[in-house]
Amino acid sequence: MPIFSIAAWKSVCTHYTIAIFSRSICLAFTVTVASLCISYPCAIVVAGMPRANRQLILLLFCYPLLTSLLLRTYGWNNLLPLSWHGTLSGVGIALTASYLPFMLFPLLRSLQSFDPIVLAASADLGATRWQTFCLVTLPLTIPGISTGCILVFIPVLGEYLIPHFLGEGKVHLLSTLIYQHFIEYRNWPYACACTVLMILLSLVAFAFSTLLHGRLSP
Amino acid sequence: MNNRYLMWSGRALLAVTLVFVYMPIFMVFIYSFNGSALGSVWTTLSLRWYGVIATQQELWLALRNSAGIAFAASTLSLIAGVSIAIVISKWGHMAQNLVLALLIVPIILPDICHAVALSVMLHAMRIERGFHTIVAAHVASGVCYSSLIMIVAVRGLDKTLHEAAEDCGATAWQCMCMVTMPLISPSIAVAWLMVFALSFDDFIIASFTKGVGDDTLPIKIYSRMRFGVRPDTNALFVILALVSALCIAGTRVSRASPLEYASEQHEPTAI
Numbered sequence: 001m002p003i004f005s006i007a008a009w010k011s012v013c014t015h016y017t018i019a020i021f022s023r024s025i026c027l028a029f030t031v032t033v034a035s036l037c038i039s040y041p042c043a044i045v046v047a048g049m050p051r052a053n054r055q056l057i058l059l060l061f062c063y064p065l066l067t068s069l070l071l072r073t074y075g076w077n078n079l080l081p082l083s084w085h086g087t088l089s090g091v092g093i094a095l096t097a098s099y100l101p102f103m104l105f106p107l108l109r110s111l112q113s114f115d116p117i118v119l120a121a122s123a124d125l126g127a128t129r130w131q132t133f134c135l136v137t138l139p140l141t142i143p144g145i146s147t148g149c150i151l152v153f154i155p156v157l158g159e160y161l162i163p164h165f166l167g168e169g170k171v172h173l174l175s176t177l178i179y180q181h182f183i184e185y186r187n188w189p190y191a192c193a194c195t196v197l198m199i200l201l202s203l204v205a206f207a208f209s210t211l212l213h214g215r216l217s218p
Numbered sequence: 219m220n221n222r223y224l225m226w227s228g229r230a231l232l233a234v235t236l237v238f239v240y241m242p243i244f245m246v247f248i249y250s251f252n253g254s255a256l257g258s259v260w261t262t263l264s265l266r267w268y269g270v271i272a273t274q275q276e277l278w279l280a281l282r283n284s285a286g287i288a289f290a291a292s293t294l295s296l297i298a299g300v301s302i303a304i305v306i307s308k309w310g311h312m313a314q315n316l317v318l319a320l321l322i323v324p325i326i327l328p329d330i331c332h333a334v335a336l337s338v339m340l341h342a343m344r345i346e347r348g349f350h351t352i353v354a355a356h357v358a359s360g361v362c363y364s365s366l367i368m369i370v371a372v373r374g375l376d377k378t379l380h381e382a383a384e385d386c387g388a389t390a391w392q393c394m395c396m397v398t399m400p401l402i403s404p405s406i407a408v409a410w411l412m413v414f415a416l417s418f419d420d421f422i423i424a425s426f427t428k429g430v431g432d433d434t435l436p437i438k439i440y441s442r443m444r445f446g447v448r449p450d451t452n453a454l455f456v457i458l459a460l461v462s463a464l465c466i467a468g469t470r471v472s473r474a475s476p477l478e479y480a481s482e483q484h485e486p487t488a489i
Contacts, residue, residue, distance in 0.1 A: 042235050045228035057232070059466065064239050066462040068419050070439050071455040075242025078249060097238050150326070158328020160422055165443060175330050182334060182426070195334040202327050 008189035012197065017177070021197065024174040027088060028157040031095045032149050035103040038096070039148065043107040044137075058108070061101040072098055073165045086170035094162050099155060103148035110144025111137075146209040154202045174198055243459065250452035267453035277438060277454060284418055284435040287349060291356035292364075292413035298357070299364030299409055303372040304398070318369065321362045332359055333426035340427060347429035355427040356420065360413035367412065371405035372398075411465055 011017065046057050064072065076094040077085075084090035118140075122132040160175040167176065174194060182191035253264035271277065306317050324332065336355045345351060375398065383397045399406075421436040428437065435458075442448055 038231075038235055038238075041228055042232045045225075045232050057236075060236060061239065063463065063466060064243060066415055066466060067243060067459045068436065068439075068455065068462075070421065070436055070443070071246055071459060072242045074443065074451065074455060075245040078245045079242055094242075097242070100235065100239055154326055154328055158330045160330055161440075175328070178330055178334060179422075182337070188338070191334060192338060195331050199327055199331050202331070203323075206326055 005189075008193040011190055012193045017194070020172050020177055021174055023088070023172070024157060025201070027092055027095070027173065028153050031092055031099065031156045032103075032153045034092070034096045035100045035152050036145065036149065039100060039103040039107055043104055043111055043144075046104075046108055047111040058105075061104055064098075065101055069098065069161055073161050076162075076166060080166065085166065086168040088167075088171055091163050091166045091171050094166050095156050095159060098159075098162065099152045102151040102155070106144040106147040106151065107141065108144075110141040110147075114140045143213055146213040150206055150209045153205055157202065158198060246452050246455045246459075249449065250456045252449060252452070254449065267450040270450045271453045271457070274450070276433075277435070280433045280435045280438040283349065283433065287352050287356065287424075287434060288414045288417040290353045291360050291417040292410050294353070294357045295360035295364040295413045296406065296410045298361045299366075299368045300402075300406065302361075302365040303368035304394075306369065307372045314369075318366070321366055321369075324359060324362045325366070329359070329420070329422045333423045336423065337426040347427065347432075349429075349432055351427045351429070352424050352432065352434065355423050356413075356417040359423060360417060363416065364409040364413050367405055367409040368402065371402040375401055415462065415465060 046054055049057070073094065076090075076097070080090050080094070084093075118136055119132055122136045123129075127135065158175050160179055163171050163173045163176050164179070167173075174197070178191050178194045178198070181187040181194070250267060251263050251265065252261065253266055254261035302317070306314050309317075332355075336358060340347060340351055379397055379401070380393055383393045388396065419436065420434075421440055424434045425437055425440070428434070433441075439451060439454070442451055
């Protein structure tokens, strides 16, 4: 008969775990924002292309997702300057490159979902290009933005291989913590408590994006 | 003038982004032709590491394990996915949405959560670990993907085709084999390949659910990478990357229009 205890949760509530937890959230958030900032202009360019070119570019962005993540991690290992190994920024760059396509695809889809004639109408009514972007394009692509952010934020939060290899044991994140305690230390209660935290965080992020989606989209 | 400038800077950004995404892959390709025994120092062009890879039995064994596991997992998830899609297509709107929500949640959660949950469950059920537990774990995550793809495919079907077949006297089984299946066959190919790719590539779930000594290819590569950079690993990666390029080509070919596909087949039951 197992004995119930909250010892694992007590150790989760220590300063050490909370620091790792907030570092993970900050990293995932930064990677999400960075990939949004890179993908959005790219998606606008791709959406304006002729159909054949668009399909080619999409295929090009698809292909890296089908190669092994280990391969890409290994490539980054060779690519990053030695001084960036084992730093949070090095891990962040590799994560951004790996998860960028997940942001691009939903953005592109939502950019193609509305009639481009509304942009011409906005220009006709005297809006500058910047105003058209802020008041027409951006609100119309809120569904794509929220989907893309979820598709990047949550997998980055749980990503293990990239922080493990590029972090070289110096970057402690929630995922490496779970792996370490589950596989190496066999401290299952603690690892499970951390996993529950991760699940809750993912669900909260998902609920938040759904709410945002419902509130902001016209 | 301003417009042109914006357009070109946008294209430049797109090109830079593509380079950013592809750089690590190129790096591995280039270094696989490196003659040096030190992974990170470039010396001469050579095919030496491809020869070395060919002689490493353990890697080929791991590759065979991975392919077998991925084949079993994708086939089982596909069967489950098609069944789920066809069964729930006859349900009410609310029930369908509930099933969809239940299928989406496991996809949203990070893989590591799945892995921990499955490992704890295997322990609690006292199941002996081995390749079968890896297959079961991959089915548990793959079935969500395959059934979502199949649900979308079945929803997109024209119901009148099915009714027409029934009017012409087809039995339910004939309707299934000669109407529904040929129409959803492109999605079947996509779902199978997707779960195959996910399972073949998976490190984290397999490493949490495997038995001692059961190594899939990603686990083998992971343990090689732990002991520093080994140049032959590059050659292995290049071979794998070419295989996934072939997979992409496969999905492109199978994405022919379903009606064309159905009319080309003289005996749709053979599919």
